[in-house]
Amino acid sequence: MKIKLRYILTALLLVNGLLGHAQVTVEQLVDSIGILVGEQAHLTLRVTMPEGSRLQWPKLKARQYVTPGVEIVEIAPADTIGKEGNNLQVSRMYTITSFDERLYAIPALKVRVNGKPYQGATSALKVITMDVDTLHPNQFFPPKDVQDNPFEWSEWAPYFWLSLLMVALGLVGFYLYLRLRENKPIITKIRIVRHVPPHQRALNAIEKIKAERLPSSEDQKAYYTQLTDTLRQYIQERFGFNAMEMTSDQIIDQLRQTGDQKMIDELRELFRTADLVKFAKYSTLLNENDLNLVNAVNFIDETKQEGQNVEERIVPQLSDDEKRERTSRITIKTLLYGIGVIIVALLVYVVYNVYLLLS
Numbered sequence: 001m002k003i004k005l006r007y008i009l010t011a012l013l014l015v016n017g018l019l020g021h022a023q024v025t026v027e028q029l030v031d032s033i034g035i036l037v038g039e040q041a042h043l044t045l046r047v048t049m050p051e052g053s054r055l056q057w058p059k060l061k062a063r064q065y066v067t068p069g070v071e072i073v074e075i076a077p078a079d080t081i082g083k084e085g086n087n088l089q090v091s092r093m094y095t096i097t098s099f100d101e102r103l104y105a106i107p108a109l110k111v112r113v114n115g116k117p118y119q120g121a122t123s124a125l126k127v128i129t130m131d132v133d134t135l136h137p138n139q140f141f142p143p144k145d146v147q148d149n150p151f152e153w154s155e156w157a158p159y160f161w162l163s164l165l166m167v168a169l170g171l172v173g174f175y176l177y178l179r180l181r182e183n184k185p186i187i188t189k190i191r192i193v194r195h196v197p198p199h200q201r202a203l204n205a206i207e208k209i210k211a212e213r214l215p216s217s218e219d220q221k222a223y224y225t226q227l228t229d230t231l232r233q234y235i236q237e238r239f240g241f242n243a244m245e246m247t248s249d250q251i252i253d254q255l256r257q258t259g260d261q262k263m264i265d266e267l268r269e270l271f272r273t274a275d276l277v278k279f280a281k282y283s284t285l286l287n288e289n290d291l292n293l294v295n296a297v298n299f300i301d302e303t304k305q306e307g308q309n310v311e312e313r314i315v316p317q318l319s320d321d322e323k324r325e326r327t328s329r330i331t332i333k334t335l336l337y338g339i340g341v342i343i344v345a346l347l348v349y350v351v352y353n354v355y356l357l358l359s
Helices: 002-023 153-182 198-211 220-239 248-255 261-280 286-303 320-358
Strands: 025-030 034-036 040-050 065-067 070-075 079-084 087-097 102-106 110-113 116-119 123-128 191-194 311-314
Touching (some): 002 040, 025 116, 025 123, 040 110, 065 102, 153 320, 198 220, 198 286, 220 248, 220 261, 248 261, 261 286
Parallel strands (some): 034 123
Antiparallel strands (some): 025 040, 040 087, 065 070, 070 087, 079 087, 110 116, 191 311
């Protein structure tokens, strides 16, 4: 009984081995029956085998000939494409090409499953060339014309309207430029005025009187008129009251509040002599004229102010209309710069995209 059971188990194992052997199949396919010289085709090996089997692909490499005249360009990785029960379907694709015109028979490629060899059927590949005019080998034909693509308004419309916008902005900019050119700029020049101190101006005037020799001239009225006018002008600028419109006594009374009594007495004597000469035709002696001139110089030296600013920075004040005109010019310039930047940006954008459409 045990011997019979052993035979039965052995028979089952043999049947299972035979069934497993029958489950391994290999398909060899070429996706193109015919190709032009230099074109590529795909040779596919598809293996069906029991799950868990060990598969060995043919030992082929790129740039190797699968058959004389047919070269392998690229070998793709193996890929599992399906599963049926306990069987797996695995495939690998070989990219092939040829440069000779003929019909090639691609031999069946062998694979090994669990160490046993299997192969599919032989494949065929036909390589053909382009027809050549052998009767006119020196006849050449020019290249074909550029294809005339249909005009699509939807493609050109954005750039058309942007171009119109550029023209409008250009006209606005030109108008603003004319306004800016007609509206002359308001230039405010800061002037540095050099001032001569009152005492220096008075001493210069007295030096001029001396240079003209008026103290010794016969025209004493002219001499005393220039001398008193010089003193009046100096007193007005130095003490701040309108000495040019005041009488001699009014000037002396005004000076008593701030001046030295002895100095004022000498000045009063000078003014009194001048009034007599101008209004009473009084004649003075030469030494008296010189003394009055010296008293005038002493009065100026005693009352002069040192350390006064001799330069003044004068900044002209703009009127309201001038301020508005200056603001208007600044605004127009800013708008012109902004419009210029926008026009340049739009021009670059439109030209670039039109170039893309035409190329």
